[in-house]
Amino acid sequence: MSDIVKLYAFRGSPYSCRPEIALKLKGVKYEFIQEDLKNKSADLIKYNPVNKKVPVLVHNGNPISESVVILEYIDEVWKGVPILPQDAYEKAQARFWARFVDDKCIPAVFKAMVSRGEEQAVAEAHVQMQFLENELKAKGKKFFGGDNVGLVDICASYMALWVGAAEEALGIKLMPKDKFPKLIEWSDNYINCPAVKDGLPPRETVVGIYKTL
Amino acid sequence: MDDDDDVILLDLWVSVFGQRVRIALAEKGVHYENREENPQNKTPLLLEMNPVHKKIPVLIHQGKPVCESNIIVQYIDEAWHQSPSLLPSDPYLRAQARLWADFVDKKVYEAGKKIWRTEGGEQVAKKEELIEVLKVLEGQLGEKPYLVGGSFGLADIALIPFSVWFHAFGKMNIERECPKLAAWVNRCMEREAVSKSLPHPHKIYEFDQKKKKNGQ
Numbered sequence: 001m002s003d004i005v006k007l008y009a010f011r012g013s014p015y016s017c018r019p020e021i022a023l024k025l026k027g028v029k030y031e032f033i034q035e036d037l038k039n040k041s042a043d044l045i046k047y048n049p050v051n052k053k054v055p056v057l058v059h060n061g062n063p064i065s066e067s068v069v070i071l072e073y074i075d076e077v078w079k080g081v082p083i084l085p086q087d088a089y090e091k092a093q094a095r096f097w098a099r100f101v102d103d104k105c106i107p108a109v110f111k112a113m114v115s116r117g118e119e120q121a122v123a124e125a126h127v128q129m130q131f132l133e134n135e136l137k138a139k140g141k142k143f144f145g146g147d148n149v150g151l152v153d154i155c156a157s158y159m160a161l162w163v164g165a166a167e168e169a170l171g172i173k174l175m176p177k178d179k180f181p182k183l184i185e186w187s188d189n190y191i192n193c194p195a196v197k198d199g200l201p202p203r204e205t206v207v208g209i210y211k212t213l
Numbered sequence: 214m215d216d217d218d219d220v221i222l223l224d225l226w227v228s229v230f231g232q233r234v235r236i237a238l239a240e241k242g243v244h245y246e247n248r249e250e251n252p253q254n255k256t257p258l259l260l261e262m263n264p265v266h267k268k269i270p271v272l273i274h275q276g277k278p279v280c281e282s283n284i285i286v287q288y289i290d291e292a293w294h295q296s297p298s299l300l301p302s303d304p305y306l307r308a309q310a311r312l313w314a315d316f317v318d319k320k321v322y323e324a325g326k327k328i329w330r331t332e333g334g335e336q337v338a339k340k341e342e343l344i345e346v347l348k349v350l351e352g353q354l355g356e357k358p359y360l361v362g363g364s365f366g367l368a369d370i371a372l373i374p375f376s377v378w379f380h381a382f383g384k385m386n387i388e389r390e391c392p393k394l395a396a397w398v399n400r401c402m403e404r405e406a407v408s409k410s411l412p413h414p415h416k417i418y419e420f421d422q423k424k425k426k427n428g429q
Contacts, residue, residue: 059305064312073307073308088292092284092288
């Protein structure tokens, strides 16, 4: 029996791109369903009645929601390119940093964006970004996942694309190269990976979204 | 990795997050050294082992730290292979377990916090909010013995420590609003690992009263 994989998502959302990148890394065929977030489909509400949010992966009729949970699911079901490390300790570290990106880093950076680069908000964002910068420095590898893209890199897509797009759209500086050389270098490497490039929305789309903020 | 040696837990007796880890370690029969932290005077070890958040619980296994309670529980399951498994083997059910553990963090903890911080009429409203969240969990539980699959695991471990707080705050009326969840609480408390890892509701009530008296 062949797999039927559907992804309910919104192209332009930094959370929706995560399962797309993972599916492309694994070479899994899927159907992409673009949701209108102001007019959610009956299917989306059926598959995610609790939160009614994208992304939702539906695999042979079984729905999985929450982007990080989806990433782990994709990694467990489809072998091939690994997204999480094998080692229990390394896996725990990857989960920790993925959670840090979502709970601390993205909210702080988003606040700085929405405030149009207000000094205090940017300073707070930089505190969180410094943890990521230090982690890259300590790892001494191309990606958070090591030599290859992994869970944390995929979660940090926001830093690689959305931050730069916001800088362009809003005319603010969020990630200066002199302060975050490792993050800048990582961003360049990350967005140029083939599967990542395919899974990310075009930069102009994200710039366009931010211009309407 | 079945080595029981060299396991330290940096903890705080009243923390629901620390209790999750204690339950998981007890389920696996892992021996460990429990070190009580004082949030007003954090040890150098805690600051070194969790420099990002500076919070408990932190599990230190063979000198290496694991932080964030749901992540620690999964680590315990993966590092110690003896039964019981704390997550199902099926990937779809594993995803459900993670989802519901995450739901507890995002919804139960947030709703619970609002109750502990309010009084009188406002508290009544917040209690109703929590009941609505618990009803969702009641729906997920259904006729199953535990939240996901047929076995006690990650999602149950994430939620059960909160039950002591509901009990401590008496008039929550869980039995009436969520009878299946109330039965689930009793079922979990029958597990030795759970009952020996959770404080008595009276101690929680005393702790909260003391905090309020000190203006916290």
